[in-house]
Amino acid sequence: MPNPAILLVSENHSDVLEEQFWRYQRDYDLHTVHSATQALAVTEQIHQAGGQVALYVADSRLPDSHVLKAFHEWRSIVATARRLVVAHWDNFREDSEALRLGLAKGKFDAMLLMPRGVRDEEFHTAVTEMLSDWGSTVAAPEVDAVRIITPSIDAQALAIRDFLYRMGMPVRTYSPESPEGQEILAMLDGAEPKYPIVRPMNGDPVCAPTVHDVAISIYGAPSDIDLDQVVDLAIVGGGPAGLAAAVYGASEGLNTVVVEAEAIGGQAGTSSMIRNYLGFPRGISGMRLAQRARGQAIRFGTRFFTGWGVEGLRLGEGIHTLETGGGEIRARAVIIASGVSYRKLRVESIDSLVGLGVFYGAAMTAAKEMEDRDVYVVGGGNSAGQAAVHLSRFARSVTILIRRPSLAETMSDYLINEIEYNPRISVQSCAEVVDGGGEGRLDWIEIKNTDTGELSRHEAGGLFLLLGAEPQCDWLPEQVVLDERGFVLTGRDVPKETWRDGLPPGNLETTAPGVFAVGDIRAGSMKRVASATGEGASVVPLVHNWLEDLR
Structure with a gap:
């Protein structure tokens, strides 16, 4: 099979692009063309030969088409390719202003200045990040671990x-x-x-x-936990909030451990692309964000124990004990950052096909198997929007089903814009899935109009359920007070009768002294990656204060 292709499209600056992209020619087939029409013809040839286009690099000014129209035509053949606009220095200010709205709507992935000389590593950092993202979400790995x-x-x-x-x-x-x-x-x-x-x-x-x-x-077995040592800080959950707490806690000298039942990253780790996280203008996948944070925490000395869920918490005088299937962890302070799970649809015929065309969460690796299928995404939050955009790279069509009249109340504006522009994605409001079935895997679903009660049956190659937050707090003792929905109460939100010495707990502290809660599991949290990491960082000074009081 040929290498994936990079298409360089420019009428007047193709020599500059060829010079810059020579470093990629070992791993990618480089094609240089001078117009949108020529690029379309090369794209069709590659597609018909069973090849892949990894990246389009298009001049901001093409001789025969507006660059956004050209991207739209190329995308109709190869929806998975990343799209980069490069503008000459003479045109950058004018063209970046003209193309800004298109970037916000997801019509292309990034815009860069055309390099003026050799070793423009800022330029190539952006290029390699885009190729890395393409490779992790589309292409099969060259080397498998x-x-x-x-x-x-x-x-x-x-x-x-x-x-x-x-x-x-x-x-x-x-x-x-x-x-x-x-x-x-x-x-x-x-x-x-x-x-x-x-x-x-x-x-x-x-x-x-x-x-x-x-x-x-x-x-290795997580039972290798050093049971004889009392740590300063034990964090339950390896999502964004728990990872941030681990980085800040360990970097400030606290002996820190993180216990995670599944994969590091939590729900955020399943997001194909987070575009509104501070410091990543081209976006970053949830998996990459989580793995970078994990490496950062390890660098400061955090120890991770994955594979065992926490089954209980025993409160003590200055030392609390986490019970897991692999042993016990004793800690002077505990942070609950266990996040939430997706709420179940609770339709028996659908739940019996989980993994067989029905998926809770984004199920990133299942997206590639949705090629030429009609896919449905249930949910109106950012996770659902990100899943729909990613699925549209493979599926014939993606329909987002929501109970509300529109996405505006629950989804970020940048995602709504991207969805509105994407011809493969549609939104069906006031709708819920009430039935489904198939021979061995999902073949169809039945949708109910919540306004009229009308039922309609549709062929479905995949159903992705991202139905909102459901806390899992049954392992917590009764001293940790929850709200009526099962989320952990902190700070002034806790019942007044649980205050100590007439004062409420600290902002992120629970009703149990030395036990804190951050991220999605906390009642009243924003349910955003950035806010979760902010809470994870903010809780560490409270932990320090608690440890100082113990001393």
């Missing part, structure tokens, strides 16, 4: 693959008949294969594992 052998992608295989993706590990799926499959089957020494079979990083293959088994085979 983990191999999954299975005759078909079922719910179990998909859950494992999604977990590995969120942990930033390159993974590929092979059939048992493939050379790679035969090689791993031979390692079973004649034992009856039970699928899926997972072989992590040249280790021994594991038959029919759970996500928990895979985590142990890669990272």
Whole structure:
């Protein structure tokens, strides 16, 4: 198979672009054309030959088309390619102003100044980030750290693959008949294969594992926790709030551990592209953000224990104990950052097909299998919008179903603009899914109009359910007071009768001394990545104050 392609499109500056992009020619096929029409013809040739276009690099001024119209035409053939506008210095101020609205609506991914000389590393940093994003969300990895052998992608295989993706590990799926499959089957020494079979990083293959088994085979059993040591700070949950608390806590000298039941990153780790997070003008995927934060926390000394959920919290005088299936962790301060799960649809016929065309959350690795299918996304929040945009790169159509009259109340404006522009995405308001089914996997869904009660049946190749927050706080003791929806109360929101010495707890402190709550699990939180990281950072001074009081 040929290398993925990079198309350079410019009438007057193609020599400059060719000179700049020569460094990519080992891994990508470079095509230089001088007009939008020529680029369209090359795109069709690549597509018909079964190739892929990774990146379009288009001059802000083309001789035969407006650059945004050209992107629209190229995207109709290759929806997955990233789109970069480069403007000559003489035109940059005028063209950037004219194209600003198109960038806000998602008509292209980035706009850069055309390099004026060699080693313009700021320019190439942007290019490599775009190629990296394309490679992680579209292309199969060239080198796989983990191999999954299975005759078909079922719910179990998909859950494992999604977990590995969120942990930033390159993974590929092979059939048992493939050379790679035969090689791993031979390692079973004649034992009856039970699928899926997972072989992590040249280790021994594991038959029919759970996500928990895979985590142990890669990272080791989490029961290796040092049970004899009392740590300063134990954080329950490795989402944005927990990661921020870990970075700030460990960087300020606190002996810090993070306990995470699943993959680092929480719900945010499933987001294909977060565009409104401060400091990332071209956006960043939730997985990359989480893995960078994890590496940052480790650098300061944080220890991560993944694979065991916390089953209980025993409060003590100055030392609290977290109970997990792998042992106990004793800590002077505890931060609850366990986030929330997506609320269940609770339609039996739909829930019986989870993993078989029905997915809770974005299920990033399932998107590639939605090619030429009609897909439905249920939910009106940012996560649903991000999932719809990502799915539109593969699916024939994506329909967002919401109960409200519009997305305006629940979704960020930048996402609404991008959705309105995308011809593959439509929004159906006042709608809910009430039934669905199929032979072995989802084939159809039934939608109810909440205003009229009218029912309609639709073919569906995929159903992605992002229905809002549902807290999981059954492991907390009764001393930690929750609101009527099950979220953790903090600060002045706690009942007055639980105040100590006539004063409310600190802003992010719960009704249990030395126990804090941040992020989505906290009652009244904003349910945004940036606000979660802000709370994670803000809670650390409160932890310091608590530890000082203990001393």
